Amino acid sequence: MNKNRLLMGSIITSSLLFGAGDMTPATTEVIAIEESTPSSWSFELEPYLMATSIEGDTSLGRATGINVSVDFSDILETLQMGAMVHFEAHHNSGFGIWVDYAFMDLAQDTDGPLGGVIDVGVRQAVLEVFGLYRQPLAMGRIDYMLGARWWNNDFDLEINPALLPGSISTATSKDWVDIVVGANWLYEFSPDWSVKVRGDIGGFGLESDFTATAALGFEYAISDLMSLDLQYKATWVDYEDGEAGTRGSFAYDTVTHGPIVGLKFKF
Numbered sequence: 014m015n016k017n018r019l020l021m022g023s024i025i026t027s028s029l030l031f032g033a034g035d036m037t038p039a040t041t042e043v044i045a046i047e048e049s050t051p052s053s054w055s056f057e058l059e060p061y062l063m064a065t066s067i068e069g070d071t072s073l074g075r076a077t078g079i080n081v082s083v084d085f086s087d088i089l090e091t092l093q094m095g096a097m098v099h100f101e102a103h104h105n106s107g108f109g110i111w112v113d114y115a116f117m118d119l120a121q122d123t124d125g126p127l128g129g130v131i132d133v134g135v136r137q138a139v140l141e142v143f144g145l146y147r148q149p150l151a152m153g154r155i156d157y158m159l160g161a162r163w164w165n166n167d168f169d170l171e172i173n174p175a176l177l178p179g180s181i182s183t184a185t186s187k188d189w190v191d192i193v194v195g196a197n198w199l200y201e202f203s204p205d206w207s208v209k210v211r212g213d214i215g216g217f218g219l220e221s222d223f224t225a226t227a228a229l230g231f232e233y234a235i236s237d238l239m240s241l242d243l244q245y246k247a248t249w250v251d252y253e254d255g256e257a258g259t260r261g262s263f264a265y266d267t268v269t270h271g272p273i274v275g276l277k278f279k280f
Contacts, residue, residue, distance in 0.1 A: 053104055053105045053106075054104055055102075055105075055279065055280075056103075056279070056280050057099075057100065057277055057279050058100050058280075059100070059276065059277040059278070060099075060276065061276070062097065062274050063097055063271050063272070064272050064273075065270070066269070066270055066271050067267055068267060068268050068270075069267030070264075070266060070267070071264060071267070073263060096115075096116045097114070097116070098114055099112070099113045107146050107147045108144070108146055108147075109145045110142075110143070110144060111142070111145050111158060111197075112140075112142050113140070114138070114141075115138070115139050116136075116137070116139075117137050117138075118135075118136045119135055134168065135167070136166065136167040136168075137164075137165075137166050137269070138166075139163070139164055139269075140162070140163040141161075141193070142160050142163075143160030143161075143193070143195075144159055144160055145157060145158045145159075145197075150200075152200060153200040153207065154198075155197070155198045155199075156197040156198075157196055158194065158197060158213065159194050161190050161191065162190070162215060163189075163191075164221075164265075166187050166188070167184075168185050168186075185263055187263050189221060190220060191215045191216045191217075191219070191224045192215050193214070193215030193224065194214065194215065195211065195214065195226070197209065197210075197211040198210045198211075204234075205234045206231060208231055209228075209229075210228070210229055211226065211228040211229075212225075212226065212228075213225060213226045216250075216251070222253065223251045224250045225248070225249045226247065226248045226249075227246070227247050228244050228247070228273075229244060229245055231243050232277070237279070238278065238280065239277065240276075240277045241274075241276060242273065242275035243272075243273070243274060245272050246271070246273055247269070248269045249267075250268075251265075251266045
């Protein structure tokens, strides 16, 4: 009997000891793990230089058929200000935004009537804003684009006829917006090099009678965040406002073209 009581006491004591041990407050270390969620947007910013040439003619009021052809060497001599930048934003759904702005302020002397000289000041700004949808391909992509091209041109004109005294001066500022549709295709033929082709067309007689862009180039990936952009680009426009040769009329029929060198930053 005493042995049974002693055994029972041992069992109870052991239970109390283990219970007391279980009642000791436990300290739990919580480790916070932050999962890096990829952003749904990606961006590209590219300042660039274009060795621009302009070929064509313009008409300001009664001064018609004025040649505004300027090659790159002339622009280097007469360029007063220039700014060129490209920006893209892409969502992982495939939709995105494309913005391109190019501005030049230059002056030129050209042959005028009766052997005289025409001093032409040209400030040309072109802003392109497109909505796009990107379709991935096996080794590249294609962007389908729809948007607008805004032209803003200022002209200062001074005519100095050789056989007449004095000079005639006039100035005008014209801006218009063209609806444009196009595509941009990129093919990655190596881990670092890609070839790209762009084309668009617009105007359709709503503002200008015609406008279009064609570009062909290469892109070299310097790193995951930076690439070198090399291409040749040409943009045509044929715009008329009013009847040629009448006061207040304006016409601009040119192609702006040249090689482009840009540095693209991705983030």
